[in-house]
Amino acid sequence: MANHTTQMPAHAGEIPKPNTAWIWKTFWIITAITALEFAIAFIMPSSTMRNSIFIILTIFKAFFIVAEFMHLKHETKGLIWTIMIPMGLLIWLLVALITEGNAIHEAIF
Amino acid sequence: MSTISPTTQAIPDSALDKPRTGTWDGGNEPFNASYGKLMMWFFLLSDAFTFAAFLTTYGLIRHRYQPYTGSPEAFEFSTAYWPIPEKVFNSFPGLHGVDLPLAFVALMTMILIFSSVTMVLAVEAGQRFDKKDVQKWLLWTILFGTIFVSCQAWEWGHFITGTDKGTLMNDGTTFFGANLAMNQYGPVLFADLFFFITGFHGTHVFSGICLLVYCFIATTNGTFEKRGHYEMVEKIGLYWHFVDLVWVFVFTFFYLV
Numbered sequence: 448m449a450n451h452t453t454q455m456p457a458h459a460g461e462i463p464k465p466n467t468a469w470i471w472k473t474f475w476i477i478t479a480i481t482a483l484e485f486a487i488a489f490i491m492p493s494s495t496m497r498n499s500i501f502i503i504l505t506i507f508k509a510f511f512i513v514a515e516f517m518h519l520k521h522e523t524k525g526l527i528w529t530i531m532i533p534m535g536l537l538i539w540l541l542v543a544l545i546t547e548g549n550a551i552h553e554a555i556f
Numbered sequence: 557m558s559t560i561s562p563t564t565q566a567i568p569d570s571a572l573d574k575p576r577t578g579t580w581d582g583g584n585e586p587f588n589a590s591y592g593k594l595m596m597w598f599f600l601l602s603d604a605f606t607f608a609a610f611l612t613t614y615g616l617i618r619h620r621y622q623p624y625t626g627s628p629e630a631f632e633f634s635t636a637y638w639p640i641p642e643k644v645f646n647s648f649p650g651l652h653g654v655d656l657p658l659a660f661v662a663l664m665t666m667i668l669i670f671s672s673v674t675m676v677l678a679v680e681a682g683q684r685f686d687k688k689d690v691q692k693w694l695l696w697t698i699l700f701g702t703i704f705v706s707c708q709a710w711e712w713g714h715f716i717t718g719t720d721k722g723t724l725m726n727d728g729t730t731f732f733g734a735n736l737a738m739n740q741y742g743p744v745l746f747a748d749l750f751f752f753i754t755g756f757h758g759t760h761v762f763s764g765i766c767l768l769v770y771c772f773i774a775t776t777n778g779t780f781e782k783r784g785h786y787e788m789v790e791k792i793g794l795y796w797h798f799v800d801l802v803w804v805f806v807f808t809f810f811y812l813v
Contacts, residue, residue, distance in 0.1 A: 548619030
């Protein structure tokens, strides 16, 4: 993307104009998602459905932070997969331990 | 009888090693990222595992306890079930006794997200070799980071001190606030997880502030200018965004769900 290229000054002392529109756009998206989450916390009663919405919205937010702010979207494919594949393993950890928690719950109550 | 030495014998073209130019054949940078940035990414990956372990543990332990099923209005602290966060974190500095569920933590979240924005602005200024802008945005990031840690200190203070009423415990005494062995909000592990998860995150923010202060001093001294690049700002920026990212997950799993 053109707005992510590193600009070198043509001459010493000459500073290019800031290019920050994409930063503020990302900021407003993240703010809007946070506000939506906050609203849902009070509008909807607690349920699995509500928790799923929270998790999906959180992953959206995480995507914007990692892809834009941390610039991962504009890195090489190799680097993107190097980071993303190990993160995928965490889904397994999450599923395994939540199941375990439910099993303990059923054993006690 | 041939007198030609083996080295000068004609070798068919196809048997010769062609110069290899593939991505992984060496001589280039397959990830097109510097050593420092790459290592920062790998460090953050390992750190993500640590935080994921914390949050997954929270999930496991929460599922082990009874959920609270009544209405939020009728909620009372009890060790019989897991507390609902909106009734635990409902106070705001300066507004004593007012029920403002999650308002303070929402404010903290916005402060940290905004510090992330000022951090990207610092990185962007560094790419333009705009020393003044780098200094300006680094200072804003340090300011917001410090405000966040201060808010967390207040949050901890309030959590440890407890509410006016306290909670009547099983042994007949009233207990106020929380420590690692006892708390008025619910099961012992609730407070333990609160201290460990938000504490570990707060430690990260604090380390981030120290790194940013170093960055600001180095920028002011012209260290990065002499070096010819502001890559250090980018690397510390990666770390700072990661800390913000972790908070996004803590906010969801500890305060919202």
